[in-house]
Amino acid sequence: MPARRPAKNACVLPPLGMDASSLCSDTRHYLFHTLGAEEETGSKKDLYTALSMSLRDRLVERWKKTHKKVMEEKGKRTFYLSLEFLLGRTMGNALLNLGLEEAAGAALEQEHRQLTDIIETEPDAGLGNGGLGRLAACFLDSCASLGLPVTGYGIRYSYGMFRQEIRAGEQVEEPDHWLKNGYPWELKRPERVRHIHFFGRSDVYKDAQGKLHHRWVDTHDVLAVPYDIPIPGYRNEVVNTLRLWRAASTDIFDLGEFNAGAYPEAVAAKNNAEHISMVLYPNDSSENGKELRLRQQYFLASASLQDVMADWVAVHGENFTHFAEHHCFQLNDTHPSCAVPELMRLLMDEHGLDWDSAWKITSHTMAYTNHTLLPEALERWPVRLFRQLLPRLLEIIFEINGRFLQEVARRAPGDNALLQRLSIIEENGEQMVRMAHLAVVGSFSVNGVAALHTELLCDELFADFHKLWPQKFNNKTNGVTPRRWLQWANPALRELLTEQIGPDWKNDLDHLKALAPFAEDATFRKRWDAVRQINKARLARLVLEQTGVHFIPGAMLDTQVKRIHEYKRQLLNALHVIHLYDRIKRGEGSEVTPRNVLFAGKAAPGYFMAKRIIKLINNIANVVNHDADTAGRLRVCFLPDYRVSLMEQICAATDLSEQISTAGKEASGTGNMKFMMNGALTIGTLDGANIEIRDAVGPEHFFLFGLNAQEVSQLRGNYHPEVYLQADHDLQRVMDLLHSGYFNAFEPGIFDPIMHTLNNPHDPWMVLADFTSYKLKQQEAAALWRDQTEWQRLSILNSAASGVFSSDRTIREYNADIWHLKPLVMTP
Numbered sequence: 146m147p148a149r150r151p152a153k154n155a156c157v158l159p160p161l162g163m164d165a166s167s168l169c170s171d172t173r174h175y176l177f178h179t180l181g182a183e184e185e186t187g188s189k190k191d192l193y194t195a196l197s198m199s200l201r202d203r204l205v206e207r208w209k210k211t212h213k214k215v216m217e218e219k220g221k222r223t224f225y226l227s228l229e230f231l232l233g234r235t236m237g238n239a240l241l242n243l244g245l246e247e248a249a250g251a252a253l254e255q256e257h258r259q260l261t262d263i264i265e266t267e268p269d270a271g272l273g274n275g276g277l278g279r280l281a282a283c284f285l286d287s288c289a290s291l292g293l294p295v296t297g298y299g300i301r302y303s304y305g306m307f308r309q310e311i312r313a314g315e316q317v318e319e320p321d322h323w324l325k326n327g328y329p330w331e332l333k334r335p336e337r338v339r340h341i342h343f344f345g346r347s348d349v350y351k352d353a354q355g356k357l358h359h360r361w362v363d364t365h366d367v368l369a370v371p372y373d374i375p376i377p378g379y380r381n382e383v384v385n386t387l388r389l390w391r392a393a394s395t396d397i398f399d400l401g402e403f404n405a406g407a408y409p410e411a412v413a414a415k416n417n418a419e420h421i422s423m424v425l426y427p428n429d430s431s432e433n434g435k436e437l438r439l440r441q442q443y444f445l446a447s448a449s450l451q452d453v454m455a456d457w458v459a460v461h462g463e464n465f466t467h468f469a470e471h472h473c474f475q476l477n478d479t480h481p482s483c484a485v486p487e488l489m490r491l492l493m494d495e496h497g498l499d500w501d502s503a504w505k506i507t508s509h510t511m512a513y514t515n516h517t518l519l520p521e522a523l524e525r526w527p528v529r530l531f532r533q534l535l536p537r538l539l540e541i542i543f544e545i546n547g548r549f550l551q552e553v554a555r556r557a558p559g560d561n562a563l564l565q566r567l568s569i570i571e572e573n574g575e576q577m578v579r580m581a582h583l584a585v586v587g588s589f590s591v592n593g594v595a596a597l598h599t600e601l602l603c604d605e606l607f608a609d610f611h612k613l614w615p616q617k618f619n620n621k622t623n624g625v626t627p628r629r630w631l632q633w634a635n636p637a638l639r640e641l642l643t644e645q646i647g648p649d650w651k652n653d654l655d656h657l658k659a660l661a662p663f664a665e666d667a668t669f670r671k672r673w674d675a676v677r678q679i680n681k682a683r684l685a686r687l688v689l690e691q692t693g694v695h696f697i698p699g700a701m702l703d704t705q706v707k708r709i710h711e712y713k714r715q716l717l718n719a720l721h722v723i724h725l726y727d728r729i730k731r732g733e734g735s736e737v738t739p740r741n742v743l744f745a746g747k748a749a750p751g752y753f754m755a756k757r758i759i760k761l762i763n764n765i766a767n768v769v770n771h772d773a774d775t776a777g778r779l780r781v782c783f784l785p786d787y788r789v790s791l792m793e794q795i796c797a798a799t800d801l802s803e804q805i806s807t808a809g810k811e812a813s814g815t816g817n818m819k820f821m822m823n824g825a826l827t828i829g830t831l832d833g834a835n836i837e838i839r840d841a842v843g844p845e846h847f848f849l850f851g852l853n854a855q856e857v858s859q860l861r862g863n864y865h866p867e868v869y870l871q872a873d874h875d876l877q878r879v880m881d882l883l884h885s886g887y888f889n890a891f892e893p894g895i896f897d898p899i900m901h902t903l904n905n906p907h908d909p910w911m912v913l914a915d916f917t918s919y920k921l922k923q924q925e926a927a928a929l930w931r932d933q934t935e936w937q938r939l940s941i942l943n944s945a946a947s948g949v950f951s952s953d954r955t956i957r958e959y960n961a962d963i964w965h966l967k968p969l970v971m972t973p
């Protein structure tokens with residue numbers, strides 16, 4: 146029996162104990178009774194599972210209370226629809242938010258185990274690619290911590306983001322079977338299963354009153370089975386829900402489709418249904434247009450909307466008059482934007498509403514967040530595919546488009562070019578559904594994720610829409626949760642902060658401002674540095690263990706970790722590393738500030754250039770690290786399998802954060818914010834949230850370089866890489882080294898494609914254009930590093946100014962401008 150405070154009536158469950166001994170006895174109960182562990186001390190894995198179950202009990206307790214409260218209040222709720230939730234590990238977050246860290250440590254001591262060892266046995270839940278998926282996870286944490294009734298909806302992929310191995314310098318993808326030991330944080334909810342339609346055709350029929358209706362018939366159905374993960378708020382007794390859908394086959398055997406005697410084939414065909422939730426597509430910032438991906442998107446949208454509607458109908462029957470006042474659906478990029486026509490379908494075909502009523506509800510409940518301006522990432526699906534897979538949805542999309550274009554024609558008579566530009570259907574060549582247009586037309590709010598990004602949305606990508614509906618557009622600069630990215634990732638800093646400025650920053654990150662005066666305090670700077678040394682030593686051990694690279698003690702840790710993509714310009718950083726190496730080789734070693742340069746990140750498996758960039762970085766590392774001349778000056782490391790739990794260690798240890806994308810291409814970035822919070826200085830372009838980071842900390846405390854977005858777009862068509870080569874002798878030498886095969890002695894020609902893009906006047910990322918200003922800014926950073934007093938001072942000021950990048954601030958803005966939810970107040 147789980148340990149509880151004594152009760153008079155044995156059938157009433159009193160609250161679960163929140164002390165070490167309750168946690169210890171519950172954990173033992175699960176270990177020996179539920180898991181059947183044999184020995185007095187269970188294995189690490191068993192202990193992890195048993196402790197998770199004990200914590201989950203405590204979460205479930207609060208979960209039920211929260212749910213009850215939400216139902217009683219009958220207020221408005223938001224549903225965050227996302228194909229990705231990059232959660233990382235859950236145990237540490239649960240301990241932190243429940244305030245059970247110390248109790249769990251003490252409980253495990255009695256099992257002769259270290260809490261950190263147990264925590265590290267948990268695999269990351271890698272149900273996302275990068276920034277977009279991690280944002281969804283940070284948002285859920287902030288919503289719960291602010292007491293907002295927000296539910297996440299996603300897909301329970303059997304295989305998350307692939308595990309990256311590096312063999313002979315190249316990325317090798319291994320499947321991530323993260324569920325193989327079970328996932329103790331989820332609860333299956335089979336009673337809330339939903340039927341999802343595919344294929345078939347749209348049919349028209351007359352009801353008893355002679356009214357015409359549509360229905361989707363002859364469908365192949367798939368079941369959506371929900372699994373709930375508790376999302377605890379920070380010490381506020383609130384626990385929200387992340388509901389993830391798994392696809393399963395219906396048990397209806399359509400034997401008629403198979404030849405007599407093909408029973409085994411009929412059963413085997415059921416497997417197909419399960420494929421929908423099998424694997425996360427590993428593409429970041431690019432679409433791949435596979436049919437299975439569209440099935441995933443519709444599967445999520447339909448299951449989630451049906452789920453919400455079922456709760457409404459259970460209380461209000463078929464009366465949807467007040468539905469829109471009570472619901473908001475936030476679409477995380479266009480991935481779930483099938484929700485627009487699907488809500489129309491459910492309201493009309495399943496609940497009998499007419500078009501106008503259904504449209505009023507739909508267009509007042511949907512809100513769309515755009516995450517990228519890159520054309521290769523804008524989703525477009527062939528009309529042909531839609532017609533086959535989702536025929537009724539296509540019909541509705543055509544009707545939405547027809548009515549929308551009529552409105553445009555009324556407002557701008559005769560402007561056919563405008564109609565073509567705005568249409569949801571692209572007509573040049575094969576007809577395509579433009580998902581971004583569908584999302585904009587169907588939503589009452591459209592937001593970008595940083596000030597510059599929103600500006601570019603309004604002026605460029607969605608300029609025509611912005612003219613039509615300026616009031617729809619708004620900015621919500623991203624943020625990250627300070628629970629995971631400061632408190633949890635950096636316990637040493639957490640203690641120091643609280644000692645110095647008190648505990649208020651834990652509930653309101655703006656209180657970090659109080660740190661700023663202590664930047665001038667030598668004693669505090671010493672303690673600040675001591676914390677950073679602890680984190681750097683921890684990361685250096687990990688790097689050594691994972692890669693065999695010995696980081697130089699006391700050297701600057703210069704880090705670029707993020708998805709590998711040409712627009713993020715890992716290549717620019719790699720060229721700079723070659724330049725530092727070249728300086729050492731030409732005898733300027735004593736002038737080169739000691740650096741450890743850390744790279745990590747995954748490339749999409751089909752992205753040739755990104756994979757070749759990984760190979761280049763590894764080859765450079767191999768040459769640099771094995772050259773005796775670089776001793777004590779330069780180390781380069783590519784750390785494999787970048788993921789949330791790695792970033793927790795990396796961001797706490799980094800001195801210099803590399804945010805060097807081509808201006809205008811990075812929508813926001815959130816890695817930049819994690820680094821800043823933990824006291825890194827940023828070297829970066831005027832891109833995404835870098836601009837706001839620089840504004841917050843002050844331009845004199847930020848290493849700015851490179852072209853701005855306007856200069857990049859003006860240079861397009863007139864870009865001549867050779868001009869930059871001729872103007873910078875150092876760059877010339879770097880390119881000559883590359884060209885000579887210095888980094889690919891036994892692999893002739895492998896870097897030719899890289900040199901070709903660098904020298905190409907059509908290089909969209911304009912790497913060479915920014916090299917010289919990057920190099921000079923790196924020299925400034927290096928000079929500052931030699932003045933440790935000054936560096937620590939700026940490090941403190943960066944952290945002190947990072948409060949605005951808490952996702953709590955972001956979510957407050959979503960709530961004030963878009964959702965309008967009333968916070969829940971729970972009593973313990």
Ligand SMILES: *Cc1c(COP(=O)(O)O)cnc(C)c1O
Nearest residue numbers: 275276707788789792814815816
């Ligand atoms: C924060 C984070 C990202 C986003 O990083 P950017 O530098 O903003 O691209 C991607 N992946 C993981 C694992 C992260 O923690």
